[in-house]
Structure formats: structure tokens, C-alpha cells
Amino acid sequence: QSVLTQPPSASGTPGQRVTISCSGSSSNIGSNYVSWYQQLPGTAPKLLIYRNNQRPSGVPDRFSGSKSDTSASLAISGLRSEDEADYYCAAWDDRLSGPVFGGGTRLTVL
Amino acid sequence: EVLLAESGGGLVKPGGSLRLSCTGSGFTFSNAWMNWVRQTPGKGLEWVGRIKSKPDGGTIEYAAPVKDRFTVSRDDLRNTVYLQMNSLRFEDTAFYYCATGSISITGFDFWGQGTLVTVSS
Numbered sequence: 702q703s704v705l706t707q708p709p710s711a712s713g714t715p716g717q718r719v720t721i722s723c724s725g726s727s728s729n730i731g732s733n734y735v736s737w738y739q740q741l742p743g744t745a746p747k748l749l750i751y752r753n754n755q756r757p758s759g760v761p762d763r764f765s766g767s768k769s770d771t772s773a774s775l776a777i778s779g780l781r782s783e784d785e786a787d788y789y790c791a792a793w794d795d796r797l798s799g800p801v802f803g804g805g806t807r808l809t810v811l
Numbered sequence: 812e813v814l815l816a817e818s819g820g821g822l823v824k825p826g827g828s829l830r831l832s833c834t835g836s837g838f839t840f841s842n843a844w845m846n847w848v849r850q851t852p853g854k855g856l857e858w859v860g861r862i863k864s865k866p867d868g869g870t871i872e873y874a875a876p877v878k879d880r881f882t883v884s885r886d887d888l889r890n891t892v893y894l895q896m897n898s899l900r901f902e903d904t905a906f907y908y909c910a911t912g913s914i915s916i917t918g919f920d921f922w923g924q925g926t927l928v929t930v931s932s
Contacts, residue, residue, distance in 0.1 A: 703855055736918035738856075745908055745925055746848075746856065751918030789856055793915045799874050800846075800858040800914035 704729060705790055705803035712809040718778040721806045723790030725771050729801055733793040735773040737766055740787040740805075749788075750775065777808075785810045813837040813921045815909050820926030823899055827930075831894040833909030833923055840890040842866060844913050847883060847894045849905035850925070858914075859907070862892060877903075899930045 706724040713719040725731065737750040748757055750766035753773065765776045773792075777784055790803040819831040835843065844867070847859040860873040860883040871883050882895040892909055906927050910919035 734915045736914060738919070745922040746910075746919070747922065748912075748918045748920050751920070752916075757918075757920060791856075791914055791919075797875070799861075799872060802856040802858070804855045 703804035704794060704797070704801035705792065707788075707790060707803035707806045709804065710807050710809065712811055713777075713780045714811050715780055715782065717780045718776060719780055719808065720777075721775045721788050721790075721808070723773045723775070723803050725773075725792060725801075727771060728796040729771075729792040729794040730768065730773055731771040732795060735766065735768050735790055735792045737764075737773075737775045738789045738791065740789065742786070746789065780810055782810045784808060813911070815911070815921055815923035817907065817909055817923045817926040820907065820928045822929045822931060824932055825900060825930055827899050828895070828897045829899065829928060831896070831907055831909075831926060831928070832891055833893075834889070834891045835909075835911070836890065838911070838921075841887040843911045845883075845885060845892040846910045846912070846914075846919060847881075847892075848908045848910055848919065848922075849903075849928075850908070851905045857905075859894070896928070899928075901930050904928060904930045 734752045738746040740746045753768040754766045787805045794801045846861045862883045863870045880898045885892045906925040908925045910922045912920040
């Protein structure tokens with residue numbers, strides 16, 4: 702049972718826009734920055750978004766993040782087959798005094 | 812290019828010990844906050860512990876499930892962070908990744924390829 706709640710799966714067709722939600726509480730998302738990670742099959746996670754909506758260099762602007770109250774979202778526009786991966790949200794949790802992750806969302810490109 | 816390489820994983824019996832290492836290159840290791848994150852095969856990610864850089868105080872923090880059993884340390888001369896795991900349990904079986912950064916400031920910005928720890932009798 703993860704502290705942050707994500708839908709287990711999402712899907713879309715090439716070119717579509719897909720959003721993945723991440724729900725938390727006042728002790729994590731509600732009071733701290735959210736980051737997002739992409740994990741391609743058989744590889745380590747990769748940072749996609751930090752500080753709610755900032756992209757590291759090299760991450761395409763097709764990926765965007767947002768946050769409102771105790772929820773956050775990752776949006777992927779212009780969906781491509783190579784976007785098929787697991788996506789995780791994360792945030793610091795003040796009550797647990799450490800980072801917490803969502804359970805992950807498996808994105809399928811149909 | 813930033814590279815992180817974990818080593819030291821393997822098969823260990825319940826109650827046993829193992830030490831993981833993570834060596835970094837391509838960045839100023841001594842200024843980096845270093846984390847350990849684990850992932851049970853087929854499951855999600857779980858933060859294990861963190862050591863801040865010495866300039867930032869060198870503070871060490873642990874997740875509740877591993878506190879008092881695991882120890883994080885660093886050797887900045889060797890550009891290496893360690894995870895000493897004692898009193899291992901079946902539920903500690905996972906891929907263990909090292910990652911740089913602060914979840915709130917930079918995110919976990921670089922990750923190693925991971926090393927598998929299997930706790931089995």
C-alpha cells in the first residue's frame with residue numbers, strides 16, 4: 702500500500718495526450734514539491750519532472766507536471782510508442798520524515 | 812556524463828548481512844546527497860535511506876522498515892556510498908538503486924543500474 706495513490710494503468714494511442722494522476726495528503730503533496738520518474742522495462746528509473754513542473758535538461762517538453770492542493774498530474778502529449786513505461790510520482794512526507802512514492806502507473810501505447 | 816555503479820548484491824540467508832557499494836563519476840561526489848532506493852521485483856519504489864553531503868551536515872536518515880538494521884555511509888575520497896544491511900529479512904529482497912539528489916530540491920536526478928539482493932533460506 703503506497704502512501705501516494707496512482708492509477709495502476711493508463712493507455713493512449715500515438716499522438717494522443719495522456720494524464721496520470723497522483724493523490725496524496727497535506728503531509729506530502731500538500732506541503733512539498735512533487736517529482737515524476739519514468740522507468741522503461743528492465744532499466745532504472747529516470748527523472749522526468751522535479752519541483753512539480755520543472756524538466757531536467759534533455760527531457761522533451763511533451764512531458765509536463767502540475768500540482769493542486771494534495772494532488773499532482775503528469776501529462777504526456779504527442780504520445781509515442783517509446784513512452785510505454787511505468788511512471789512514478791514522489792514527494793517528501795513531513796509525517797514520515799522521508800520521501801514517499803506512488804505505486805506506479807503502467808502506460809500502454811495502443 | 813554522470814555514472815553511478817552499484818555492486819555487492821547477491822544471495823543471503825535470513826538474518827545475514829550484506830554491504831552494497833555505489834561509486835559515482837562525472838560529478839562532484841562530495842557535494843552530492845546520496846540515496847538508496849529499493850524495488851521489489853515487479854513492484855513499486857521504496858526509499859531506504861539518505862546521506863547528505865558533508866558541507867550540508869552529512870546527516871543520515873532512514874525509512875522506518877530498515878532503521879536500526881541498515882547503515883548508510885560515504886567515502887568521498889573513493890566517490891563511494893555504502894549500504895550496510897544487517898539482520899536481513901525475506902521482505903528486504905529487492906533491486907537496490909543508489910540515486911543522487913534531494914527529492915524536494917532536485918528530485919532524484921541520477922540513478923545507478925541497480926543491484927539485486929535476494930534473501931532466501
